Amino acid sequence: MEILVCVKRVPDLSENELELNGSDIERDGLVYSVNEPDNYAVEEALRMVQDSGGHVTVATVGGSDDEEVLRREMAMGANTGVLLSDDAFEGSDGRGVATILKAYVQKNNFDLILTGVEADDGAAQVGGMLAAMLDYPFASLVTSIEQNGGKTIKISREIEGGAKELNEIDLPCVLSIQTGINEPRYVGMRGLKQVASREIPEYDAAALGVAGVGAAGAKVTRLDYFLPPAGAGAEMLGGDRDENIARVIELLKAKGGVS
Amino acid sequence: MARIFAYVPHAGGVADEAAAELLTAAAKIDAGAAPVAILTGSGPELDQAAESLKPLYSEIWKVSAEALAQPNAEVVRKALIEVIPAGSIVLVPHSHFGWDLSPGLSIKLNAAYLPDVLDIVAVGGGSLTAVRTEFGGQISVHVRCDISTGVVINTRPGAFAAAAPSASGAVVDKPITSDLTSGRRYLQTIEAEGGDVDITKQNVLVSIGRGIQEADNIEIAQELADALGCAVSCSRPVVDAKWLDKSRQIGSSGKTVKPKVYLALGISGSFQHLAGLKGNPFIIAVNKNSKAPIFRVAQVGIVDDILEFMPALTERVRQQGSMAQGAGR
Numbered sequence: 001m002e003i004l005v006c007v008k009r010v011p012d013l014s015e016n017e018l019e020l021n022g023s024d025i026e027r028d029g030l031v032y033s034v035n036e037p038d039n040y041a042v043e044e045a046l047r048m049v050q051d052s053g054g055h056v057t058v059a060t061v062g063g064s065d066d067e068e069v070l071r072r073e074m075a076m077g078a079n080t081g082v083l084l085s086d087d088a089f090e091g092s093d094g095r096g097v098a099t100i101l102k103a104y105v106q107k108n109n110f111d112l113i114l115t116g117v118e119a120d121d122g123a124a125q126v127g128g129m130l131a132a133m134l135d136y137p138f139a140s141l142v143t144s145i146e147q148n149g150g151k152t153i154k155i156s157r158e159i160e161g162g163a164k165e166l167n168e169i170d171l172p173c174v175l176s177i178q179t180g181i182n183e184p185r186y187v188g189m190r191g192l193k194q195v196a197s198r199e200i201p202e203y204d205a206a207a208l209g210v211a212g213v214g215a216a217g218a219k220v221t222r223l224d225y226f227l228p229p230a231g232a233g234a235e236m237l238g239g240d241r242d243e244n245i246a247r248v249i250e251l252l253k254a255k256g257g258v259s
Numbered sequence: 260m261a262r263i264f265a266y267v268p269h270a271g272g273v274a275d276e277a278a279a280e281l282l283t284a285a286a287k288i289d290a291g292a293a294p295v296a297i298l299t300g301s302g303p304e305l306d307q308a309a310e311s312l313k314p315l316y317s318e319i320w321k322v323s324a325e326a327l328a329q330p331n332a333e334v335v336r337k338a339l340i341e342v343i344p345a346g347s348i349v350l351v352p353h354s355h356f357g358w359d360l361s362p363g364l365s366i367k368l369n370a371a372y373l374p375d376v377l378d379i380v381a382v383g384g385g386s387l388t389a390v391r392t393e394f395g396g397q398i399s400v401h402v403r404c405d406i407s408t409g410v411v412i413n414t415r416p417g418a419f420a421a422a423a424p425s426a427s428g429a430v431v432d433k434p435i436t437s438d439l440t441s442g443r444r445y446l447q448t449i450e451a452e453g454g455d456v457d458i459t460k461q462n463v464l465v466s467i468g469r470g471i472q473e474a475d476n477i478e479i480a481q482e483l484a485d486a487l488g489c490a491v492s493c494s495r496p497v498v499d500a501k502w503l504d505k506s507r508q509i510g511s512s513g514k515t516v517k518p519k520v521y522l523a524l525g526i527s528g529s530f531q532h533l534a535g536l537k538g539n540p541f542i543i544a545v546n547k548n549s550k551a552p553i554f555r556v557a558q559v560g561i562v563d564d565i566l567e568f569m570p571a572l573t574e575r576v577r578q579q580g581s582m583a584q585g586a587g588r
Contacts, residue, residue, distance in 0.1 A: 011394065014469070017548055018397050025398060094362070094372065121393045123374045128362025137333055137442035140359045154446070159355045162451030162505055162513050165330065170442035180499030219371035223401040228392065228552070234544060234560030244561050245572050248522075248543055249579065251559060255541040256463040256520030258487060 001054035001147070003045040004110045005078070006101055006127070007038040008060060009069040010120035023224030034069040037116030039076070039184040041177040044145060045114055046077045046185075052147055054111075055079045061089055061100050067200055074198060075191035076184070086204040091215025098129035103208035105134060112153075113174045117141060124176065131174035139167060140176040261409060263294040263348045265316070266339065268356050269308035274298070277352035277414070279421035282315055284350055284414050286422070287379040288387065293317050294350070296428075297342065299335050301328040314424030320433045329445035332359035340367045341437045346409045353413035355511070361411050370409035373402065377418040382406075396529055396552040415530060416511075451514075454506020456490045463489040464518045466509060468532075469496040470525015470546065470565050477502050479569050480524065486576040492516065494532045509535040516540075525565040528553030 011018070015031035045056045058073040059082040060066050070081030084100050092100065105113065113131075117140070118124035124140065131138030139157050143164060146154040151171055156164040158178050169175075205211065215221070237244045252258040265281035267274050278296065285294035296316040298309050301323050309321045322338050343349060345368065351357040353375045365372035373389050377399075381388040385407040392399050404410055458464060465484040471477065477491070484491045491507065498508045509516055510532040517538035524545050526532065533556060536542075544557035545568050554560040561568070 013395055013397070017550055018394055020398070025394075095366070098366075122391070122395070124358055125362040125372055125374055128359070129366050129372070132336075132363035132366035138359075138363055139443060141355060156449070157355075157359075158512050159330075159448070160511060161515070162508065164449045166446040166449065167331075168444045168446055173442065179495070180501075183501065219405040220373065221403050223388065223403050225393070225398050225400050228396070228399040228555060234542075234554045234557040236554070236560045236562070241563060241568065241571055244563070245568075245575050247559075248561075248572060249575060251541065251543060252463065252487065252520055256518075258463060258520075 001048055001052055001111045002109055003048060003054060003056050003112045003114065004105065004108070005038065005041045005045050005056060005058045005073070005114045006060070006130075007042070007058050007069055007073055007116070008035045008119045009033070009062060009066045010035045020225060020227060023226075025225050032065075032068075034072050035116050035119045037118060037177065037179050038069075038073070039116075040179050040181050041114040041116050042073045042076055042078055043182045043184040044177055045112075047182065048112075048145065048147060052149060057082060057108075057110075059084060059101065059104060061085070061092070061097050070200055071192060071195050071198070072187055074195040075187045081198070081200045083200050083202045084208065085202050088205045088214045091218055091221075092213045093218035093220040094123055094125040095129055095219060096213035096217055098126050098133055099213050100208065100210055101126065101130050102133045103210045104203060105130070107208070111171045113172070115174070115176045117176050117178045127174050127176040134172075134174070137169050137173045138175070139169060139173070141178045142175045143178050143181050145175070145181075260289045260292065261346050261348050261406070262344065263288060263292045263350065264343055265294050265296050265350045266357075266360075267296050267298050267308070267312065268352065268354065269298060269300065269304070272304040272307035272311075274308045274311050275352055275354070276421070277354070277416050278312055279315055279424075280414060280416070280419040281350040281352065282422035283419040284376075284379060284412070285348075287419075288348060288382050295320055297322065297339065297433075299324075299327045299338050301325055309430045313426065313428040313430070315422065315426055315428070317426045317428045319428050319430045321430050322433045322435055324435050324439055326439035330356065331441060331443060331445045332356060332363075333441040333443045334439050336360055336364050336367060337437060337439050337441065338435050339364060341435055342433045343368060345369070348406065348409065349411045351411060351413050353415050357413045361413050365411040368409055368411065370411050371404045371406060373404050373410060373412045376412050376414050379412075392530075395527055397527075397550055416534065417530075452506065454504050456507070458490050458492040458507060458509070459514055459516050461490050461492075461516070461518050463487055463520045463522070464492045464509075464516060465489060465522050465524065466492040466494070466526060467497055467524050467565070468494040468526030471497060471502070472525075472566065474500070474502045476566060479566065479573075483569050483573045483576070486573045494526045494529070511535060523553050523557065524569060526553055527551045528556060
């Protein structure tokens with residue numbers, strides 16, 4: 001099976017406390033990593049080709065800084081990393097990113113396209129848009145994939161309340177992979193070193209034949225970031241740990257019926 | 260102003276409670292609009308759900324077909340493309356189904372897409388400005404959207420107040436003539452499995468999130484729960500890592516709970532997690548990150564490392580002797 005996994009480089013929320021800088025977030029000193037859900041998608045692709053043969057390609061839309069996430073996924077085992085990069089892509093909205101990916105997909109022969117369930121913007125949109133543009137079937141929030149060597153696969157997708165829905169879906173298709181579907185393998189320094197000098201092919205707007213993307217073509221534009229309204233907000237306990245614990249025990253007794 | 264449609268999912272003859280929230284969102288876009296509810300499905304359950312919307316919507320479009328009987332966003336999308344006119348404003352709840360349906364729907368309608376919208380703050384001149392969140396809910400953002408060719412807006416459940424019923428609507432049958440066969444076919448639904456502990460019946464929950472860091476630390480939370488005589492629950496990352504069973508997960512993809520006190524320990528507080536907390540529990544949140552969204556909904560917050568806080572709390576509870584809550588375990 002030929003599998004494409006679309007990945008994205010995002011601010012690593014486990015490494016940063018985000019601050020505002022004017023109408024943007026403070027970008028100085030921000031630590032980036034691959035969007036965590038994308039690791040589950042890459043892991044699932046690697047397991048599928050391990051079972052039935054084929055190749056895994058990882059692609060991202062971005063600039064030279066974004067190569068590092070491609071290399072990370074190549075260190076996991078992806079065969080090829082591809083960078084879709086052009087100044088004209090900057091400021092693309094979800095539809096623009098999907099348009100760029102569509103052009104790349106149409107130059108290849110993928111049986112399956114995977115994305116992580118969502119990225120830093122919480123939009124969860126590119127996979128579904130890409131599928132609609134390609135007229136491929138789509139399913140989101142996928143929690144298992146079963147292949148049978150044929151032209152269809154069986155998937156489960158997460159729905160409300162911990163229940164699952166089973167579907168059969170024709171290939172080629174696009175799936176957004178939910179976290180927890182597998183346990184993504186560890187990537188160490190050694191693995192990263194092994195792929196450090198591998199060539200990463202780049203495709204620009206002309207090579208892909210893409211126009212109308214980027215900021216000018218975007219239907220959706222960010223105006224400003226701001227801190228969410230505090231709402232009622234928590235009463236923050238500023239005491240030392242012992243004082244805070246004493247207060248928590250009082251509250252457990254008063255509010256929780258703990259005696 | 261373009262026509263406004265509200266796509267209302269339903270199950271077992273009951274319309275999604277977001278139906279009344281979509282009405283509020285529609286009024287924010289155009290106070291004078293008469294939004295049209297659209298339901299897809301088949302049989303008496305569809306009829307019942309459509310009827311139930313009469314007090315809310317003046318017009319309810321009922322799209323009935325055998326192929327729409329099962330939940331399948333691919334099929335629903337095909338039906339909606341046939342009935343919704345170009346340039347429309349389409350509102351959808353940002354549920355598991357809306358998540359599946361809407362990105363592709365926006366492409367097929369050649370409309371813009373705004374996912375997970377919390378508020379609509381300005382409309383005019385062919386554009387609409389909405390509020391969303393990014394970075395796991397830590398930061399809000401204003402986005403402006405060109406709606407000149409229409410827009411699909413997914414609204415976050417609970418973000419818009421429910422509108423009061425003030426209509427006496429009519430149900431209109433909308434026949435479908437297009438081919439609804441799809442490359443994705445529904446097979447069956449598998450209900451959630453029960454677990455060893457019923458977290459839905461606890462007065463107090465010791466609930467852990469990503470801040471627990473590793474499997475070995477689960478025991479620290481369990482010791483606190485034992486001392487308090489309650490149970491350990493968790494947010495999604497703990498289940499993803501296979502450190503606790505799925506039956507312990509709280510949220511829209513897990514269990515819905517109604518404790519009296521909710522100890523949120525190392526939980527950031529995504530909206531999917533908070534959707535599983537009902538009955539206005541008293542939330543005490545402990546998190547290393549002072550900007551964690553959980554502090555905006557908690558009653559009491561403490562910035563601390565849970566791996567140090569939990570054992571200290573456990574020890575103090577033990578010193579004070581029995582604190583058994585007496586709730587069913």
